[in-house]
Amino acid sequence: MKTFLVSWFSFNSYIAVFFSISNLVLVSGQCQSDQRQLLLEFKSSFNSTFTSPGKMMKWNQTSDCCSWDGVSCDDGGHVIGLDLSNGIIVGAIDNSSSLFRLQHLQRLNLAFNLFINAFPSGFEKLENLCYLNLSNAGFTGQIPVEISRLTRLVTLDLSVILFQRSLELEMLVQNLTRLRFLYLDGVNISATGNKWCRALSPLTELQALSMSDCCLSGPMDSSLSKLRSLSVIRLDHNNLSGLVPPFLAEFPNLTSLHLNDNDLSGRLPEEIFQIPTLQALDLSNNKVLEGSIKKFPLNASLQTLRLVHTHIGGQIPESIGNLGQLTRIELAFCKFSGPIPKTVKKLSQLVYLNFCSNRFSGPIPNFSSSRNLTELNLADNQLNGTIHSTDWSGLSKLESVDLQTNKLSGTIPPTLFGIPSLQALVLSENQFDGSIGDLHGKASLLLRSLDLRSNKLQGQFPVSLFEFHGLEYLSLSSNNFSGLIPMTAFQNLRNLSYLDLSYNRLSIDATTTNISLLSFPTFNSLGLGSCNLTEFPDFLKNQTSLNYLDLSKNQIHGGIPNWVWKAKSLSYLNLSQNFLVEFERPLRNITSTLWFLDLHGNQLHGKIPILPLHAIYLDYSNNNFNSVLPAHVGDFLQSANFFSISNNNFHGSIPRSICNSSALKVLDLSNNSLRGPIPQCLFQMNVSLGVLNLGRNNLSGIISDTFSESCQLQTLHLNQNRLEGKVPKSLANCKMLEVLDIGNNLINGSFPCHLTSIAMLRVLVLRSNNFSGHIDCSGDNSGWKMLQIFYLASNNFSGKLHLTCLGTWDAMQPNRDKNQSELKDLRFEGEALDPFYYQDSIIVTIKGLELELVKILTIFTTIDISCNNFEGPIPEVIGTFKALYGLNFSHNAFSGPIPVFFGNLRELESVDLSSNSLDGEIPLQLANLNFLSFLNVSNNKLVGPIPTSTQLQSFSEASFENNAGLCGPPLKATCGLPPATTDNPSDARSTINWNYISAETGFCFGFGVSVTLLIFWKTWRIWYFERMDRALSWLFPCLPLETRKHGRRATRNQRRH
Template identity: 90%
Template sequence: MRTFLVSWFLFNSYIAVFFSISNLVLVSGQCQSDQRQLLLEFKSSFNTTFTSPGKMMKWNQTSDCCSWDGVSCDAGGHVIGLDLSNGIILGAIDNSSSLFRLQHLQRLNLAFNLFIYAFPTGFEKLENLSYLNLSNAGFTGQIPVEISRLTSLVTLDLSVILFQGSLELEMLVQNLTRLRFLYLDGVNISATGNKWCRALSPLTELQVLSMSHCCLSGPMDSFLSKLRSLSVIRLDQNNLSGLVPPFLAEFPTLTSLHLNDNDLSGRLPEEIFQIPTLQALDLSNNRVLEGSIKKFPLNASLQTLRLTHTHIGGQIPESIGNLGQLTSIELAFCNFSGPIPKTVEKLSQLVYLNFLSNSFSGSIPNFSSSRNLTELNLAGNKLNGTIHSTDWSGLLLLVSVDLQTNKLSGTIPPTLFGLPSLIGDLHGKASLLLRYVDLRSNKLQGQFPVSLFEFHGLEYLSLSSNNFSGLIPMTAFQNLRNLSYLDLSYNRLSIDATTTNISSLSFPTFNILMLGSCNLTEFPVYTESVSFSYSTNSFLKNQTSLNYLDLSKNQIHGGIPNWIWKAKSLSYLNLSQNFLVEFERPLKNITSTLGFLDLHGNQLHGKIPILLLHAIYLDYSNNNFNSVLPAHVGDFLQSANFFSISNNNFHGSIPRSICNVSALKVLDLSNNSLRGPIPQCLFQMNVSFGVLNLGRNNLSGIISDTFSESCQLKTLHLNQNRLEGKVPKSLANCKILEVLDIGNNLINGSFPCHLMNIAMLRVLFLRSNNFSGHIDCSGDNIGWKMLQIFDIASNNFSGKLHLTFLGTWDAMQPNPDKNQSELKDLRFEGEALDPFYYQDAIIVTIKGLIPEVIGTFKALYGLNFSHNAFSGPIPLEYVDLSSNSLHGEIPSQLANLNFLSFLNVSNNKLVGPIPTSTQLQSFSEASFENNAGLCGPPLKATCGLPPAKTHNPSDARSTINWNYISVETGFCFGFGISVTLLIFWKRWRKWYFERMDRALSGLFPCFPLETRKHGRRANRNQRRH
């Protein structure tokens, strides 16, 4: 009986399956006629002339509509699914379209088409829809609110690449409580956290929330925590701010969290890294987001981790080895430090690793077990040791290696450039795998790895700024036919640029070629055989795609070939620091589109024959040009940001046409023989200037009082000219000015207190002018909180030193919470084809200066008040300077000055013992000489024992009075006439000190030159990159 029942059950099951299959076969052949007609009517509504037939191509009256491409039916022959995605359908769907009469439709996909008209409003008629995908369908205008009536929807995708309208989120989803998958990427929602989170809170079954680039703002609200079923959260590319909420770590099935490209801040909850189900985490480009990684869970599911451009840092935990499924990790531009844990060697599934620009130290781990690794980027760290730690031969799929800007040393291991995968072991194709190698800016050494020439697929090779050696013939690069970027600069390599019997077609087509400091003696050429004769041509001339050429700091002699100015693709040319003397003629029909031209540091002479109309950066400095500047020079600089002709022999006046250059950021005409007045228009156009350097010429006249209120100057050098008049009041409009040097001119007037309104000023030179009067800048001036160099030496200032404002110079005082800026940071960054900057490297011989509060000035570089006529006692806040008439004792606070490199209080009337400190006693005796009352080391004069203490009031008063009296009356009377002349007659005073210097030189042969020289000089060196 039991066997019979079982047999009967199996028979019935067989019959049921049979009829089910039969029914399916019948369905495919029994499309309902009304359904066919509706679909054909929908097809006919589009213009087939402009529309790709796509999936509708075979729709016709004779075939079964249930078998049409993109159509699916139920058992009754009703259309329940329509997928016309990626059909490139062009046209409109109006509100009466037959589409909306397909009443049984459950799934509709119109994604990626060209319905370039407004959304139709008939979707609410499709009340059985559970899946609606209109992503990137091309519809415009407002998303129809009728979609909110489709209460059966489980999946809704309205994502767009570019959406012109806006969406009221709460109105759209208020009835869609069955939604599990919601995609609104690119839709303009424009709502704050409280609003959009509240709108989503009823969707308790939601599993996927994708709202990238939706103009969401504010912090994420706790309403979001009600969506406990979420497994995928994509909220990237919004304006979200505030903290990352800890409740995200409480979602039990969360697999993907993308919050990148927002403004999230604060400390990241550590629990985020410990979600056991999480497979993808992307927090990148939240630039103020902080935190650290304490640990990863055992058996973690994480496959992708991206934290790039955040402040997350600290050490990577050893538990990173728990991420056995990790395929991609990107921690670039973060704050990670310490060694890279050896446990990364367990990441056997790793494909991509990027730790660019952190502070990782120690050696490179062994990545031999990561056999799927294709890209490895450890650039911009502090890694040391060698590259031998990894068995590179096992990385068969390696495509990119970037280890640049570290402290790696030793040689390149043979296995790195001898990988089996790179020399043909993978069916002859592996030699094409390695495409990118960047090892520049390390301490690598040894012979150039010639095995590189076997990697025929190599596209990018940079080994610059190392210690590689050897001779490399240019012919060696013939095999690297795909090589487009080559940088071998700044090693100890020598390039043999001459080739014989070689066709130019056999070389790679370079886009970027950098051979700086490669001992080149000529431009690379080749000699090819043509009908048994030889023709010499420039190898570079035939590089028709060459965009960037750097041959700087070589030994190339002769002329600059004229074909360079006709190279159509060349935009960057650096031939600086060679021995070039001329421009090859003829120079006609110049069609150059060069944007960057650097010829500085050669021996070019005569006139400037090349002024390029499209150039952004032009540097002709440090040559032997010896002509007047062309009157029309400004007409050829319309695109220029940077123009320098410094350190040449140009003469004549500054052409007014230079004022026509509206884009100019840096203008350097210094150290020439230019004469005449400075064109007034040059100051009037300074709204565009960042740097103006006209120093060390023979310019005359006044500094025009025409600086605009929107002045953007950061550096102004007018030193060592013959300028006169007063410091213009409008100069105070240059609020971001950092360097002002008008020293060594004929400028007069009182101390320019209005300059104290320039709060950013760091360097001020007024020395060797005709300034006079007292220095008293009391009032409402802002003050110099950034000032680090202050030089007013060799003027006619007089009176007492009322300089209490020095105590407000914050940049000289210690700040434990802030790194002190250094003078090497004085630079102006420009925007050109290649980022450039103009840097002021200021060399100062410090003389004089000793304020009492200067004992706390940790960032001070120089103060100089010498060669003036200051008088009176040394203020308690400030100690005296050399070559004045100051007296009193040196404050004991001077012992705190452990940072001074040079000190000079000579030629005053100081008395008493020199404060004892290791620093002060390290200075030479000449630093304190000609102060008759000073004693103690380093002076030979010893200080006597102090008298025994008594309680006699008169004696006490005598002692106190002695501390304030500089010299006895007889001494002052004897030297009265000389002192008067020193104070009021500048020419005699200079003559006197010159004679004194000679006398001191004779008495003290080892006397330092810097000490004998009164005053100091500030030299500006340039460094451009």
């Protein structure tokens, strides 16, 4: 369909053509009888019973046909114009129709009717036609090529012909060299660029070309550059590919260019934005089209700009202020960044602005001068600051404001609520704070939708919202609103269908005593999560249209009532994190309309209930179910994407029927008491399966070697079972695998080098198995660039550690985009009706403690190869892992010194090198590790002083014990003074220094007298010790501890030597 702009342009063009024909007049002469008879015959060919007479209603024998509606004549009384468009005429026009005997016809318009026959082939008889419009007329089948005989045609519109076969464009237009306006929208041309462009190239007078949805393909041919008179080009909704031709910017009269919804690629010529005559530009939905906007020309004519869903980006130039006539701009889902220029305040004619889903930053500019603005959408960007710069009260025509998913802060201006035309206000997922305040008499009475969820708003619930009787959508969830709200207060909002008050500090009073349950609004979505409910609200019994219900994280005790399952429209039900213990008996079949059911985090027990047949998301985890899984459980999971029963007491074996769940993306049966072998078919269904978690059960047998080549697994947890055998070779087919945890089993064999081909692997846990032998993965060493957690602890690996053979571990290197990566964690994201994600978790030993990481941040990096038999020096490649967080090489046979490169690993927080055979001194560089919070080098052969630093001296003595030659704080053993040195040792032995001899003799004499008095004179001895204790305690409060350390060090030195 042509837009208003094109229609307006075409109308004016038609008028121009109309007046350019010298013998065409609007005031017709006396109708000739033969002309009247032909028209009446044409009218009579339609069955009046089924046809709206429209413009032919007053056609009769007695009146002048030149005065009939839709008819125009020349001075001689010949019919030269017939306009029966939009008449909803139903019937057929055959080849013998009297229409084709109106030989003087110059203009014929039959558009928008219901002619239900095949395309007639008599139009070529109307040789004088200069205007022919058969668009949407209802004709079917092939367009007759005889139309090409109408050589006087200036305008031809054949848009939307039903059931039409491919048209040979060249044959249609080969003789129509006078054409100025050609509209073929919806006509099946099915031609490549070099064919259709060359077919049109002779039409050098063409001013408007509209070929939307014509199955055009390939790049546009250079022959199109001959059509320099073109003013309107519409080639949208085709399969055009390749570059946007630069020659389009050279057309001097181009006003409208629509290339949207194609497959154009490459870089957009910058000159396109600088065409001074261009009024409308639409390049949207060319998803790989790139480019940027350098500048807009002065006094630009652009009125509409659409670049939605392209890769065009960069910063918007300040020259956007030159677009003084711009009324509509859509840059949504592009790659724009940087601040929105302040010069947008010059866009006084702006009506519609949509910049959503880009990377715009900085404050929202002032839109106060855009007083015609009706819609403002800046959602899903990185905008910050307050929104007080705009005088919202002056934008009286504004109907919709969407600023969600930004970083906006401060209070919400009351004037924003007071815009008189405002119907939708969306400020969710920002950082707005403060209270809403009293909106009584200050807000738009037209407000239909208000979304303030996920902010930091606080204060009492704004009760003035109950005055907005037209409100249909209200979401205040995930804020800090407080207060007690009676549910009956919502009875005044009769149009309210969506309400979400979840996750505030609100308390909902759901008491409905003496209140008609029919007086509540008819909800289709209701969120009352974390609202301190203690029971199921009674009014829900009558909510027959309810589609979405969230009562999670409340204080609801007891059983789930049967009436919940009677809601025939209910598709989403979340009752998680309550105190529910059972299902009301007799248990009815759970409603078959549910596609989302979340019961996790309750105390439900007994048998698992019958599952909803068409459910997509089912979470029964963290309960007390204690039955076997039904043998036919898989029959109820035909549509399921997510199924979790983790952390219950299910026992028995895994039913084979679960393999019939071909749509499963997440299957979590972990932390139960399931036993027996893992069904082999479970490993064969991984074409769709993204997460398989069978960890912490009692499963036995082997891991089947049946992983398919199309494996889509991203997470595989088989840890803490009794699995044995070797790691299957086919597991290497799972190229998307990010997390593999098979720790705490009985798996044996050598290191699984075949897994190095999984380039996406981030977490590898082989701990506590029976692996043995050397790690020697020869060949390609490019794998595991993303590996961040490497756990081989408690196996029987031996030999030297060759980590370089496992690839370059780029994830251990410094992260250039650390600020972004800190916000990311490993998860599997599903694409159900309501997108979900599965949070990966893992058990690690860090800082000497075993912890469960419920989120695995992509910046968390650790290597644990403890409790093996590795030997030799610590590999030098470790010195390149400058993003390493934790390292545990304890309980091996590593030897040699602690490498100095440890001082370069500035991110290290935990280092355990204990129980090895490391020798030499602790390198001074360890004192540079400012983040180090755990260090254990005990039980080695280290010597020398512990380097002095705030970090190292903060560790306990246990971190350094059992190193016979180690000294200094925090050990008790102090380090002695170094021996004196001289330049000539031989002279030192032969020369007597009498000053030293005199001092030593005096010291010995005085010391002897003091000792004699201490031994033989008790009173002196007591007085001396008291005075010395006081003096030393005041001067050296730690002297007794240090003395003990001296004694301990001496003893160790005696044992060592």
